[in-house]
Amino acid sequence: MDTLETRELRYFVAVAEELHFGRAAERLGMAQPPLSRAIQQLERRLGVCLLERNRRGVRLTDAGEVLLHEGRAALDAIAAATRRTRRAGGADGPGGSRGRLVLAVKAAASHELLRKLLDAYAAEPGSAEIELLPCGICEQEELLRDGRADAALMHTPWNSLAGFDSEALTTEGQVAVLPAGHPLAARESLSLADVRDVPDLPLARWPTRGTYAPGPGPEIHNQTQLAQLIALGRTVAVVPDSARSWLWAEHTAVPLTDAPPVVTHIVWPAHSRSLTLAGLVRTATRL
Amino acid sequence: MDTLETRELRYFVAVAEELHFGRAAERLGMAQPPLSRAIQQLERRLGVCLLERNRRGVRLTDAGEVLLHEGRAALDAIAAATRRTRRAGGADGPGGSRGRLVLAVKAAASHELLRKLLDAYAAEPGSAEIELLPCGICEQEELLRDGRADAALMHTPWNSLAGFDSEALTTEGQVAVLPAGHPLAARESLSLADVRDVPDLPLARWPTRGTYAPGPGPEIHNQTQLAQLIALGRTVAVVPDSARSWLWAEHTAVPLTDAPPVVTHIVWPAHSRSLTLAGLVRTATRL
């Protein structure tokens, strides 16, 4: 009468994402009629209309929109339960050591900090093995939610810490990275306004929470690509101070006076009660 | 091969909580043998040992401990999906107005603020109906997690905001509430040390995150009980400044110089995307 089954959630999310019973059924590896029936049963059990079936396609009702969001969150929680239990049971990969932690990090971000953290933690008595999970620009939230990672290093203001527990580790300023020969590269310092208004160098755009702000500059997907575009004189970027470590000879970094500071946090699921994780966090905050 | 069913989670959580197949089966309204079999299947599918069956009782393994925590979170998420979808579909209670929001509040806490918030929000164009859900001292987290509430008013440092999104609304100092006739009641101000060391008045103990710290004072369950115990000269309490509004004639409030400030927040699930909720939060932050 009340509790939804995982299967029903999976089915509904598939239909709500595809907005097409046939395609959704294909994605789920089943035939279309039982899927239609399952969704009908779901609507009857909830006492709520989730989909508007116009001939030619399907649309979500307000309630359907809610169930899509909440259902995704619930499916993530279930996947997380599976993954973390398997990991705790030593049923993963080779070695199968107990208490292993998976730490999600953006490639090449906070490199110095990460090295110090790993060294310091490994020196702790009784420390567990830390597996690093390199991930894309804004993937950490998802990895924490669905249990593929147990902790992550995140950087405000780019990442959102909402929904997680976190501790701030370091704060740093930002610099503008310019082609070495550019006139602005000779300046002692710059303001954000300076950088935004260079006519021949449109500001590179990083994704914020997975989407790109509109603008003239190129959309950046990884750090190597960015480095190359800057070196070729096609763009300028605003990056944290610690990014100086991967600059090329053809780059010049100029401090920004008014850019928001970048804070690196260690982040974990709010409900976590793992002692292993607590140890890692303690080590991190003591750095 | 991988995704857990809601039923399996329910079964496992019941067994893990009871540590007894028979009682768990009774709680689930089923017979013991199929429950045993279901747990075995679960262990085989996860490839992990969850329970240690000694004759005479059952114990959780480390992996079982993890699944208990993560499974509870997942079940909460599923319950939340059900409740919020039903609410969005207007399938709840009489009236069935769309976009209704449920706001969880501790009885009598932040009364002034709550009145202002409700008035201001009701005056907004297109505002939804706000249903108030009075709750116990530290129940708000649970209500948000399992979907019985959409938002809550919480007070740091008593409530933990971990896992939620929040906005701070007001900050206030704390006062010591004493029986009117007590010698300390004549003082202009007090320190926490003063209040803690009154030999004839042990400090009342509020639950923090659901549990009571050890101490000599009485365990407080609600505000009326506290008021009475103070009036009878049995205890002294440290409460936020706004609590002056419910004091009796037999009470005296004395400002505390070094008590941590109490911050009232409006709190909501981090993944929420509801426009109605956003409107309420906007109103609240503008107060």
Next chain:
DNA sequence: CGCGGTGATACCCGGCGGGTATGACAGGAC
């Protein structure tokens, strides 16, 4: 008017979730 494409309906079947009866085993009372 037929045709393609949509979701819904009708019907059948096999698997599995659940029940009952019973077993295996350890510990306590005596």
Next chain:
DNA sequence: GTCCTGTCATACCCGCCGGGTATCACCGCG
């Protein structure tokens, strides 16, 4: 020792329901 008791596991059966196939009803379109 020998019960008895309380625990979880095993064996077996059955009915339900989830899933498949075939088909329908409907609409838009050339």
